[in-house]
Amino acid sequence: MSSYFEERAPCCGSHFWILLSMCWASVLFAAITSGLALGLLSFSQVDLEVFVKAGQPKIQKNAAKIMSIAKNEHLLLCTLLIAKSMALEGVSVFMEKMFPEWLSVLLAATILATIAEIIPLALCSRYGLSVGATLSPFVRVLMMVFFPIAYPLSKAGKGGELSLHETTIIAGALDLTQKTAKDAMTPISETFSLDINSKLDMHTMGLIMSKGHSRIPVYSGKQTNVVGIILVKNLIFCHPEDETPIKYMTIRRVPRVGEDWPLYDILNQFKNGQSHMAVVLKCGENIRTVATHTESKTPGHCSSVELGDYIRISTDASNWHSQETEYYSATLKSIMHREGDSDLLQRRSEQPDASSSFENLESLPTADEEVIGIITLEDVMEELLQEDILDETDQYVDVHQK
Missing domain, CATH: 3.10.580.10 (CBS-domain)
Structure with missing residues (x-):
């Protein structure tokens, strides 16, 4: 199985299409996590509480779904960053197995910058509440999967924060x-x-x-x-x-x-x-x-x-x-x-x-x-x-x- 991924796949073969599918899945995964990072973390708990109490019915429903997820901002951020990093690394690996090194670098940089960064940020900056509420079950699954890694990281560096008395x-x-x-x-x-x-x-x-x-x-x-x-x-x-x-x-x-x-x-x-x-x-x-x-x-x-x-x-x-x-x-x-x-x-x-x-x-x-x-x-x-x-x-x- 290891040799299956170590060799460069010939074009249009079954090995090539499998790697291409996994590459696009990684790009899509990176795009989702990038957009969710903006869509979920752009609202504070106060903003969500205002939406729940005074927003329109649809906004109230979406804010209620997000509130429990966004309550622990550090854990959510660490989870999304870990998932995004794994997806980006996967794209680079799969590209390298399908194309020459120079072409894989060029394609990976272009695709990731366009599909995994610019488009998700443009969409979620405007529809972040709706996107976050729709994908909230997916985020919960990610938080459970990456919890053993994300939780210790979310607790690191607490000593550098201002205390309640200082704030x-x-x-x-x-x-x-x-x-x-x-x-x-x-x-x-x-x-x-x-x-x-x-x-x-x-x-x-x-x-x-x-x-x-x-x-x-x-x-x-x-x-x-x-x-x-x-x-x-x-x-x-x-x-x-x-x-x-x-x-x-x-x-x-x-x-x-x-x-x-x-x-x-x-x-x-x-x-x-x-x-x-x-x-x-x-x-x-x-x-x-x-x-x-x-x-x-x-x-x-x-x-x-x-x-x-x-x-x-x-x-x-x-x-x-x-x-x-x-x-x-x-x-x-x-x-x-x-x-x-x-x-x-x-x-x-x-x-x-x-x-x-x-x-x-x-x-x-x-x-x-x-x-x-x-x-x-x-x-x-x-x-x-x-x-x-x-x-x-x-x-x-x-x-x-x-």
């Missing part, structure tokens, strides 16, 4: 360009904040500790009138029995951003280090500024608002600008005198006094600037990572809520 972060980074402050903010009604006229007594200090926040918004009158933020670490000198009013404490500017600001621009501003928290305002004329030009102050309202006998806050409707972001109070001066921190007091004394510094405090929202939420650096990073970031306090709360 999630990449997707979050791409989606971040389309998301705005409104998508990541915490609504003002759900925000923990303190009235500027409240006192740091035992109840308030305990409430601050239970919330676990590092920055707390300060409002005047109503919660939407956010005038600044206090850093919890600055309250370390306060004694609850003194019941120190919050308006005597160090208050920092709170930047204001529009609800339509892109999260990428907000992230760039947070990286400057001036603040890791910002107030989100409903879109209005006074806040429609480009985030990348926030170094210049935008002219706004120059009136002022009286907040009791101690503080007078300017309502300049500027956006994200702050050359002096921290404001020093008379009460903290006395505390540092008592603690003997003369160096820190000397550095603080170079800043304006308490009354003048409070005049420069970040503005209250004007009549057309409605505060709708608070956004922090953590909120932006959660949108980037596509998952919640839990700190020690979050973990503590979650455990006790179970």
